[in-house]
Amino acid sequence: MSDERELAGRASTEPLRVGVLGARGRMGTEVCGAVEAADNLELVAMIDQGDQLSALVDAGADVVVDFTTPDTVLDNLRWCIDQGIHVVVGTSGFTAQRLDQVRGWLSDKPEVGVVVAPNFGIGAVLMMQFAARAARYFESVEIIEQHHPKKLDAPSGTATHTARLIAQARAEAGLGASPDATTDEVPGARGADVDGVRVHAVRATGLVAHQEVLFGTTGETLTIRHDSFDRASFMPGVLLAVRSVPNRPGLTVGLDALLD
Numbered sequence: 441m442s443d444e445r446e447l448a449g450r451a452s453t454e455p456l457r458v459g460v461l462g463a464r465g466r467m468g469t470e471v472c473g474a475v476e477a478a479d480n481l482e483l484v485a486m487i488d489q490g491d492q493l494s495a496l497v498d499a500g501a502d503v504v505v506d507f508t509t510p511d512t513v514l515d516n517l518r519w520c521i522d523q524g525i526h527v528v529v530g531t532s533g534f535t536a537q538r539l540d541q542v543r544g545w546l547s548d549k550p551e552v553g554v555v556v557a558p559n560f561g562i563g564a565v566l567m568m569q570f571a572a573r574a575a576r577y578f579e580s581v582e583i584i585e586q587h588h589p590k591k592l593d594a595p596s597g598t599a600t601h602t603a604r605l606i607a608q609a610r611a612e613a614g615l616g617a618s619p620d621a622t623t624d625e626v627p628g629a630r631g632a633d634v635d636g637v638r639v640h641a642v643r644a645t646g647l648v649a650h651q652e653v654l655f656g657t658t659g660e661t662l663t664i665r666h667d668s669f670d671r672a673s674f675m676p677g678v679l680l681a682v683r684s685v686p687n688r689p690g691l692t693v694g695l696d697a698l699l700d
């Protein structure tokens with residue numbers, strides 16, 4: 441398949457030119473290193489707070505990777521789509537409404553691809569798939585996510601996405617709410633309600649990114665747990681998305697379709 445490099449008069453065997461937004465952050469730093477070390481990818485722009493987005497165009501970026509903040513990611517995304525640049529988004533905070541907004545922008549630029557992934561770790565993707573599969577068989581379910589204390593948002597994007605998948609599977613199976621007799625509660629003690637699933641967010645120094653999904657039914661529980669101990673765990677998924685996005689016009693949510 442021809443890609444935009446050929447349209448720009450470059451051979452499709454030339455390296456994909458990658459720009460990184462949030463390049464000085466924890467994930468951005470890791471992504472810059474991974475892109476530099478990868479075959480057939482070229483790191484052409486490292487943009488952080490205070491830098492001009494126009495540097496991405498000046499550098500001829502084919503694909504931009506965004507690991508910034510939930511507050512700024514939408515403006516970045518809209519700008520990149522308007523410029524016709526494909527985007528891989530790891531930044532959290534994507535509600536169904538935000539995803540619809542992105543679909544709307546893409547309808548004016550049907551050739552542009554955007555991949556938004558709540559979690560690029562292969563183990564985390566499988567954890568979410570396994571949780572969705574288990575959901576119909578258990579009366580009770582709660583999610584406990586654990587992260588480093590510098591994280592800005594709670595609950596995590598991964599936990600929110602997992603809760604949505606579980607809620608959908610429970611609804612399809614005709615399950616109601618998880619049983620819970622609580623009438624007397626210190627606010628927050630039972631966690632956040634995400635689509636009817638209780639989500640508990642833990643923050644502690646030493647943690648990176650961890651999640652347990654706890655299912656219960658009569659006489660048994662099932663715990664599905666994933667741990668990212670190092671941000672290197674996200675890099676194979678990020679690189680897969682970077683390589684795939686030019687051939688995936690429109691919005692792709694999650695890594696599942698790319699892995700399959």
Ligand SMILES: NC(=O)C1=CN([C@@H]2O[C@H](COP(=O)(O)OP(=O)(O)OC[C@H]3O[C@@H](n4cnc5c(N)ncnc54)[C@H](OP(=O)(O)O)[C@@H]3O)[C@@H](O)[C@H]2O)C=CC1
Pocket residue numbers: 461462463464465466467468487488489490507508509510512529530531532533557558559560561597674
């Ligand atoms: N999908 C996934 O697999 C993963 C997703 N994440 C998500 O990625 C996001 C980033 O996480 P993390 O790297 O830990 O956060 P950091 O705070 O370490 O990095 C964010 C970086 O973005 C910069 N920044 C803020 N606003 C802008 C802007 N408008 N333009 C360019 N750069 C900007 C920040 O600068 P400054 O500090 O000066 O504000 C900072 O350097 C979070 O939403 C997190 O949840 C994290 C890990 C994995």
Ligand SMILES: O=C(O)C1=N[C@H](C(=O)O)C[C@H](O)C1
Pocket residue numbers: 532558559587588591592595596597598599648649650
């Ligand atoms: O902020 C983080 O660190 C992470 N953010 C993502 C999320 O909100 O789910 C992915 C992973 O959990 C790490």
